[in-house]
Amino acid sequence: DAGITQSPRYKITETGRQVTLMCHQTWSHSYMFWYRQDLGHGLRLIYYSAAADITDKGEVPDGYVVSRSKTENFPLTLESATRSQTSVYFCASRQGSGELFFGEGSRLTVL
Amino acid sequence: RKEVEQDPGPFNVPEGATVAFNCTYSNSASQSFFWYRQDCRKEPKLLMSVYSSGNEDGRFTAQLNRASQYISLLIRDSKLSDSATYLCVVNRYNNNDMRFGAGTRLTVKP
Numbered sequence: 723d724a725g726i727t728q729s730p731r732y733k734i735t736e737t738g739r740q741v742t743l744m745c746h747q748t749w750s751h752s753y754m755f756w757y758r759q760d761l762g763h764g765l766r767l768i769y770y771s772a773a774a775d776i777t778d779k780g781e782v783p784d785g786y787v788v789s790r791s792k793t794e795n796f797p798l799t800l801e802s803a804t805r806s807q808t809s810v811y812f813c814a815s816r817q818g819s820g821e822l823f824f825g826e827g828s829r830l831t832v833l
Numbered sequence: 834r835k836e837v838e839q840d841p842g843p844f845n846v847p848e849g850a851t852v853a854f855n856c857t858y859s860n861s862a863s864q865s866f867f868w869y870r871q872d873c874r875k876e877p878k879l880l881m882s883v884y885s886s887g888n889e890d891g892r893f894t895a896q897l898n899r900a901s902q903y904i905s906l907l908i909r910d911s912k913l914s915d916s917a918t919y920l921c922v923v924n925r926y927n928n929n930d931m932r933f934g935a936g937t938r939l940t941v942k943p
Contacts, residue, residue: 753929764837764920764935765877772929780930812876819865819924822931824876 725749728813728825736833741800743828745813751823753816754796755780756788758809759827765812771796803832836860837923839934847942850911854937856904856921865924866897868906870917871936877920880906911941 726747735741745754752773757765767780769788777788785807787799800807813825839856846852858866866883881888883895883904894907904921921934 755929757933762841762935765933767930767932770929778929781932821879822869822877824878826876827874 726813726815726823726825728811728828730828731826732829734831734833735803737804738802741803741830743798743800743811743813743830745796745798745825747794747796747813747815747823749815749817749823750793751815751817752793753818754790755814755816755822756786756796756798757812757814758782758807759812760809768798768811800830803830805832808832834859835935837921837932837934839919839921839937841935841937843938843940845940845942846911848911848913850941851907851909852911852939853908854906854919854921854939856906856934856937858902858904858921858923858932860923860925860932861902863902863923863925866895866904867922867924867931868893868895868904869920869922869933871920872917877933880919908939911939913941913943915939916941 729744755770756768759765766782771777771790811828814822868880869877870880871877887896892909896905918936918938920936
């Protein structure tokens, strides 16, 4: 019962580098989401996807790119990382209007 | 002003105490509401949904007041294991846009 997994769990990178965070779910859930969590802000939605090849912007999409060529994968790419993107990133999935299931998070530090 | 606001706490209570959290939301078109629990350095997990008529799950009671646009969570007979951050979540008019509060931190002490 793998559920939803994220990789890497921890990443340190430098300003200007490209970083990709991976998310994989085994439930065949239609919806997948990327959130970032920062102190004092709670979780903020970056991008979401309703199905393969369908993605849409959330609350804070600038500086991020997503794709969803397969139902089970939803990678998040920071094309040119900035210090303000230092955060904890959570991937989540849900089926219809059901419960949101989160991955364990990816802690990203941009130096 | 944030769309979903919570008192960040921390709330420090003794075992056995009753504690209540409130959450206010600004978007009157919001359709569904939830409480999630997040342990330190872990992912959030659903605690309970919040229904218009109010609902109870063991020691936990959730209520919704649409007129005043707030949600509450009551925890009775607090346990040490209830120590966590409680996140208020509001689902906007479409199912894909769930807005989270910043969370209320609870510490239950022996």
